Every structure is written in C-alpha cells, then in structure tokens.
Amino acid sequence: MSSIIEVQGLVKSFGGMTAVNGASFEIPRGGIVGLIGPNGSGKTTTLNLLNGVLAPDSGSIRVDGEERAGRSSTALVKAGVTRTFQNARVFSTITAIENLLIPVLHSPGRHWTEKAERLLEFVGLSSHRDTPASELSGGQQKLLEFVRALMTDPKVVLMDEPFAGVHPSVKEVMRARILERNAEGTAFLIVSHEIPDLTRLCSSIVCMAEGAVIASGDPAHVTSDPRVIEAYLGHGPAGRGERG
Amino acid sequence: MPTDKSTNPTPTENIALAQAKASVVTTRSIPRWVFPVAAAVIFLVLAPMGAAASLGIVTTLTAILFYVIVAQGWNLLGGYGGYLNFGAAIFVGSGAYMAAWLNDSFDWPVWATLIPGGIAAVVVSIVIGYATLRLRSHYFAIFTLVLTFLALTVVKNTPALGGAIGLFVRVDRGLDSRQIGMLFFYLMFGLAILATVVAYLVENSNFGYALRAISEDEPAAQVLGVKTVSVKLRALVLGAALGGIAGSAWAFWTGYIEPTGAFSVKIALDIVLVCVIGGLGSWLGPLIGSFIVVGLEQILRVTLPGLDLFGFELPAETNRLILGVILIVFALFIRRGVIGLLKKRRGRAIAV
Numbered sequence: 001m002s003s004i005i006e007v008q009g010l011v012k013s014f015g016g017m018t019a020v021n022g023a024s025f026e027i028p029r030g031g032i033v034g035l036i037g038p039n040g041s042g043k044t045t046t047l048n049l050l051n052g053v054l055a056p057d058s059g060s061i062r063v064d065g066e067e068r069a070g071r072s073s074t075a076l077v078k079a080g081v082t083r084t085f086q087n088a089r090v091f092s093t094i095t096a097i098e099n100l101l102i103p104v105l106h107s108p109g110r111h112w113t114e115k116a117e118r119l120l121e122f123v124g125l126s127s128h129r130d131t132p133a134s135e136l137s138g139g140q141q142k143l144l145e146f147v148r149a150l151m152t153d154p155k156v157v158l159m160d161e162p163f164a165g166v167h168p169s170v171k172e173v174m175r176a177r178i179l180e181r182n183a184e185g186t187a188f189l190i191v192s193h194e195i196p197d198l199t200r201l202c203s204s205i206v207c208m209a210e211g212a213v214i215a216s217g218d219p220a221h222v223t224s225d226p227r228v229i230e231a232y233l234g235h236g237p238a239g240r241g242e243r244g
Numbered sequence: 245m246p247t248d249k250s251t252n253p254t255p256t257e258n259i260a261l262a263q264a265k266a267s268v269v270t271t272r273s274i275p276r277w278v279f280p281v282a283a284a285v286i287f288l289v290l291a292p293m294g295a296a297a298s299l300g301i302v303t304t305l306t307a308i309l310f311y312v313i314v315a316q317g318w319n320l321l322g323g324y325g326g327y328l329n330f331g332a333a334i335f336v337g338s339g340a341y342m343a344a345w346l347n348d349s350f351d352w353p354v355w356a357t358l359i360p361g362g363i364a365a366v367v368v369s370i371v372i373g374y375a376t377l378r379l380r381s382h383y384f385a386i387f388t389l390v391l392t393f394l395a396l397t398v399v400k401n402t403p404a405l406g407g408a409i410g411l412f413v414r415v416d417r418g419l420d421s422r423q424i425g426m427l428f429f430y431l432m433f434g435l436a437i438l439a440t441v442v443a444y445l446v447e448n449s450n451f452g453y454a455l456r457a458i459s460e461d462e463p464a465a466q467v468l469g470v471k472t473v474s475v476k477l478r479a480l481v482l483g484a485a486l487g488g489i490a491g492s493a494w495a496f497w498t499g500y501i502e503p504t505g506a507f508s509v510k511i512a513l514d515i516v517l518v519c520v521i522g523g524l525g526s527w528l529g530p531l532i533g534s535f536i537v538v539g540l541e542q543i544l545r546v547t548l549p550g551l552d553l554f555g556f557e558l559p560a561e562t563n564r565l566i567l568g569v570i571l572i573v574f575a576l577f578i579r580r581g582v583i584g585l586l587k588k589r590r591g592r593a594i595a596v
C-alpha cells in the first residue's frame with residue numbers, strides 16, 4: 001500500500017456524454033500529484049468522483065487501501081479526503097472563522113476554534129477572523145477554502161484550480177503553504193491549467209484528455225510528451241487559466 | 245519532485261500577506277452590542293403596556309407578540325436555512341387544536357396546554373420533515389402550502405375536533421375582559437422573549453452556522469460533511485415547537501377556533517411577510533417585522549375603508565393588496581429586510 005489513493009478504470013457518463021472514460025492513476029502517500037488536461041477533459045468530474053459528489057458508473061477508488069467508490073461525501077471526509085472547488089465556494093454571509101468551523105460542526109469542542117485560528121494565521125488571514133467571507137478578495141477566499149479543507153486533518157486534499165484568477169503574490173502563499181502541509185505528510189491532487197506552476201510543485205503529473213489518462217509520471221516527461229502537447233494544441237494553448 | 249520545501253515566508257509572501265491585510269474595506273456598521281440592547285429596550289418599553297395601555301392597544305400588542313413567537317420559529321428554517329415555506333399555520337393550528345381539545349375534553353387551563361401544544365406541532369413537523377426535507381427549497385415551499393390545506397381538510401372532517409364548526413376554548417370565567425387581555429398580553433410577552441432568546445442562541449451557535457451554510461450553498465455544505473437533512477429537520481422541529489406553543493396560547497386568547505381560522509393561509513403569509521420585511525436570518529428581524537406588519541395591517545384596516553379614491557370606496561381587501569406590494573418591493577429591492585439596512589452585508593438575501 002504505497003498509495004493513499006488508487007483509481008482504477010473510472011467511468012462516468014452524463015446521458016450520452018462520457019466525461020470520465022476509464023481513468024486510472026495513483027496518488028502516492030505524501031505526494032503532490034498534478035492533474036492537467038484541456039477544458040472539458042474530465043478533471044473536475046474526476047474530483048467529484050473522488051470525494052463522493054458523484055458516484056462512478058464503474059471503476060474502483062481505493063482510499064488508504066479501502067474501496068470507497070460511490071460512497072457519500074461525508075464518508076469520504078471521514079476517510080480523509082477533502083477538497084476545494086474550481087470557483088471558491090466559501091459561505092459569504094458568515095465570517096472567516098465560522099467558515100472554518102463548518103466541516104467540524106458535528107463534533108463539538110472548544111479546541112476547534114483554536115485550530116481554526118491557527119489555520120487562519122497559517123495563510124495570513126488572522127486579521128480577517130471576524131470578517132464576513134463576502135468581504136474577502138477572490139484570492140483570500142481561495143486561501144480560506146484551502147484551510148477549510150485542512151480542518152479535519154485530511155490525508156489527501158483535492159484542489160480544483162487553486163491558482164486560477166489569483167494575484168501572483170497570493171499564488172506564492174498558496175504554493176508555499178501546500179508545500180508546508182505536504183512536508184508534514186498531507187498528499188495533494190491539484191488540478192491546474194498553470195503548467196509551469198504545477199511542474200515546480202508536483203512530484204508527478206497526470207494528464208487527461210477526453211476522460212482518459214493519456215500520460216502520467218515525472219512532470220518534465222509528461223509536459224514534453226507529444227500526446228500531451230497534441231491534446232493541448234488541439235484545444236487551444238496550454239497554460240491559460242480559466243474560470244467557470 | 246518538489247523543488248521548494250522552504251517554510252519561512254519569502255519576501256513575495258510577506259508582500260502578499262501585507263496586501264491581503266490592506267485589501268479588505270472595513271465597512272463601518274453598527275456595533276454588534278447595539279442589537280441585543282435594542283431588543284431589550286423594546287421589551288422593557290412593552291412590559292408596562294399590558295397593565296397601562298387601553299384594551300385596544302393591548303390587543304394589538306398581543307397580536308404582535310404572537311407573531312413574534314411564530315416568526316422566530318419560522319425564521320430558523322425559513323430565514324437562516326433559506327427554506328422559505330408557507331407552513332407556519334400547520335404548526336400554529338396543531339398547537340391550537342391540541343390546546344382546544346384538552347380544554348374541551350378535560351377542562352385543562354391554558355398554562356397546562358402549552359407544552360402539549362408544542363409537542364403536537366413537533367410530532368406533525370417530524371412527519372412533514374421526513375417526508376419533504378429531501379426536496380429542494382421551492383418544492384418544499386409548495387408542499388407546505390398543500391399540507392396546510394390537507395391539515396385543514398382532515399380537521400374539518402374530524403368530529404372529535406368539532407369538525408367544520410370548531411371548538412370553544414374557555415378561560416377562567418371569573419376574569420373580566422380587561423384582566424383576560426392582560427393575562428394573554430403577559431403570556432405572549434413571556435413567550436416572545438423566550439422565542440427571541442432561542443433565535444439569538446441559534447444564530448450564534450454551530451447549528452446557526454450550519455443553517456446559513458445550507459441556505460447559501462447546500463451542496464457545498466454537504467461536501468464538507470454537514471448532515472444537511474438532520475440540520476434542516478432540527479430547525480423545522482424547533483420552529484414548530486414555538487409555533488405550537490404560540491398556537492395553544494392563541495386558542496385560549498381568541499376563545500374559539502375553527503379549521504379555516506387555525507390552518508389559515510393568511511397567518512402563513514403574514515409570517516413570511518414579517519420575516520422578509522424584518523430581515524431573514526436575523527434574530528431581530530421577526531421582532532421588528534411583527535411590529536411593522538401587524539401595525540400596518542391595523543392602520544390600513546382602520547383608515548382604508550373610510551377613504552374613497554376618485555369617488556370609489558376602497559374594498560376591504562385593499563390592505564392585503566398593499567401588503568402584497570410591500571412584500572414584492574422588499575423581495576426585489578430591500579432583500580435583507582429592515583435589519584439588513586442597518587447591518588451591512590451580514591443578513592441573508594432572499595433569492596427571488
């Protein structure tokens with residue numbers, strides 16, 4: 001069991017449209033894996049399958065050796081899988097700290113507040129502890145969403161486009177904090193169109209196209225793989241951030 | 245392989261953190277402590293009214309306090325949770341009928357029926373909650389309206405509950421109308437304070453955050469591990485308990501209940517109006533909204549029939565029409581209610 005997540009032959013269709021078509025890959029324990037691919041290649045759908053938002057039509061998802069395909073989000077949070085969204089989904093009418101308490105609402109305890117305060121500090125949001133999330137900038141909302149995913153001490157965090165549309169300086173904070181958490185043993189799966197950023201951050205990269213994994217492994221190898229370049233060229237230039 | 249494992253903030257990071265701190269505009273809104281103080285002042289001013297004011301005013305104030313109780317209960321799921329519904333009358337009616345039946349059959353006095361009335365509403369709400377809370381909010385809203393008519397029909401056809409004729413509810417006969425007015429004013433007054441305290445505690449609890457998260461983005465809340473159905477059910481049940489208790493008191497206050505009056509769509513709509521105008525998802529909203537809505541209804545009822553507009557006498561329903569227009573104005577333009585005008589950004593906007 002060297003991998004925290006093992007995905008085998010994952011398939012998910014929406015009506016006649018097959019969004020994920022037999023994808024297989026692994027996230028090594030304590031690894032940072034990048035997930036790239038042109039728009040519509042099935043990256044977000046894969047994340048949705050990995051954390052129980054969607055149930056796969058077929059295929060296997062093993063988390064820490066246990067089969068978890070088709071289980072609910074709640075079960076997957078318990079199993080140690082949390083996530084962020086392509087467009088930050090913070091709760092805008094409640095404060096930053098209240099946002100962090102949402103994942104732990106059902107397990108009462110005073111220590112959660114302290115933990116939330118430490119995590120706000122971790123990403124430089126301490127002074128916004130009691131600021132309604134709607135008043136945070138887009139980048140700050142992404143940072144808030146990131147630490148919200150850390151509240152339950154996950155084994156692996158799935159991040160959908162953490163760098164898209166954020167200021168370069170916030171991007172640096174995000175990158176540094178991901179590395180810091182990773183050094184403490186948390187694994188990451190990071191979906192991004194910002195390939196240069198990913199290659200600096202990741203231990204390996206998985207590239208999807210039309211729902212299937214077309215290349216995976218060492219970042220330098222994958223990004224220079226002719227099939228990867230071809231997939232991106234066929235769908236417009238690689239490396240362009242996108243929101244939506 | 246990772247190329248950078250440094251953990252100390254780099255110069256760029258420090259700049260980023262500084263920018264992060266600078267970029268938030270601090271909105272100068274009214275300090276938080278003002279709101280509990282305002283509520284306390286409202287209740288303190290009301291306190292002597294039951295004994296001092298004229299019977300007409302006491303009656304109006306008692307109606308306002310009744311709305312405060314029911315609206316605080318409704319606001320838990322309807323306001324914080326974002327599940328707007330027309331079901332408030334079901335719980336008021338259940339409580340009222342439980343109280344009336346206990347009084348009619350066993351001669352129970354009002355104070356003894358409050359808890360049973362609350363329990364009746366809780367039982368009804370659990371059944372409704374299990375059946376409907378998996379539905380998304382619009383379907384839930386329509387379903388509650390259907391259930392109000394269903395409850396009305398069932399009660400109308402139950403002889404033990406007086407059928408279409410209804411039940412008389414007897415308060416102690418030794419009291420004169422002035423004393424009865426006072427009794428119910430203080431009963432509703434106490435219950436309204438209780439309901440407001442409950443709402444305040446909920447707003448500032450984990451339960452309250454969970455409800456607001458559900459109202460904003462239920463799928464995201466679910467993904468984060470919030471047990472959304474259970475949270476919604478608890479809000480419905482707690483709100484129903486308040487509605488049922490208020491209904492018990494109300495049955496004694498009016499002295500007579502019948503199905504169309506107890507399971508009244510008018511009450512259900514008024515409660516929505518109270519919360520929308522006062523401010524959805526704010527514990528002070530129902531308090532302020534009740535004064536505005538009931539006050540406005542009274543004023544319109546008194547002034548409108550006498551008015552004539554270009555020679556036409558205004559029909560009696562004009563006050564409903566005006567309240568309807570006000571609801572639409574709030575729904576479109578003042579989406580956080582009166583409280584939202586005072587508090588910046590924190591209340592929940594209603595989705596139209």
Ligand SMILES: Nc1ncnc2c1ncn2[C@@H]1O[C@H](COP(=O)(O)OP(=O)(O)OP(=O)(O)O)[C@@H](O)[C@H]1O
Pocket residue numbers: 014017018019037038039040041042043044045046086244
């Ligand atoms: N709920 C859904 N219903 C129907 N089709 C869907 C649904 N979710 C995704 N799809 C389709 O599945 C395909 C893959 O979408 P997905 O969002 O996974 O792509 P992606 O790789 O994340 O793309 P992007 O880079 O644009 O975010 C797309 O064609 C999309 O339209």
Ligand SMILES: [Mg+2]
Pocket residue numbers: 043044045086
């Ligand atoms: Mg996507």
